[in-house]
Amino acid sequence: MSEGGGAISLQEYSGGSGLINSEKAELLEVKRRVDLTVAVRLRRAAIVVSWLSVLFGFTQGVTAVVYASKLSSDTLFGFGLNAILDSTSSIVVLWRFHSKDLYSESREQKACLIIAILFVVSSTSLLIMTILTLVKENKEKQLVTLSILSLVNGCSNLVLGIVKCGIGYKLESKSLMNDSVITFVGAVISFSAFLATDLYEHNSSLWYIDNVFGVGCSLFLYLFAITLFYQFCSRGSSVQS
Incomplete structure (x- = not known):
């Protein structure tokens, strides 16, 4: 089959001979980055990586929150909250790809809107946590535990983010790319915390470095969410007109 997918459904692809009639194919034919066979495999890959993100994010989040309560660590609590929100975002992506259409514009738009809302929640919680830590001048005490968790979380999130971005690009899925x-x-926050613990061991006056990164990340998420809301409203206006 030539490069084309349009709104071709999985049922049409898998049912019978796996082909639709030539007239319908011509009407629905849209040039895509990958052919339909590859797109079906990538859809499965997107579902698998999203499930991995959900399971890992939830496990990572609960672990970080538990350690945060035991060690009175605002940084670990921030890790945990961000990981749980990342897990929730991946659930939205799973909903998007459990669709009959490989390229469902309607589900893409709805998923992007929900992810934008999660961005606002994540950025707000992160900003509040970092500001409270700066105001209280709360300095981390269990540096070894924080270093290990932040390094593991950072490396895992970096790999997951790259995979999500690659699959999302090939499938032209903005929801998956936004999820990444x-x-x-999360990877940036984790690596900044790892860097901050190393700097803190050499110079205790630099205890606030990871919080500075936290403020920067929260502002970035705010701006990104605003962009997504604007794109959603613009598409809605163009469809009505």
Whole structure:
């Protein structure tokens, strides 16, 4: 089959001979980045990586929150909250790809809107946590535990983010690519905390470095969410007109 997918459904692709009639194919033919066979495999890959993100994010989040309560660590609590929101974002992506259409514009738009809302929640919680830590001048005490968790979380989020972004690009899925953004932000937060612990061991006056990164990440998520809301409203206006 030539490069084309349009709104071709999975049922049409898998049913009978796997082909639709030539007239319908011509009407629905839209040039895509990958052919339909590859797109079906990538859809499965998107579902698998999203499930991995859900399971890992939830496990990572609960672990970080538990350690945060035991060690009175605002940084670990921020890790945990961001990981849980990342997990929730991946659930939205799973909903988007459990669709009969490989390229469902309607589900893409709805998923992007929900992810934008999650961005606002994530950025707000992150900003509040970092500001409270700066005001209280709360300095981390269990540096070894924080270093290990932040390094593991950072490396895992970086790999997941790259995979999500690659699959999302090939499938032309903005929801999956937007989901990768919050994963990358989680990686940045984790690596900044790892760097901050190393700097703190050499110079205790630099205890606030990871909070500075936290403020920067929260502002970035705010701006990204505003962009997504604007795109959603613009498409809605163009459809009505």
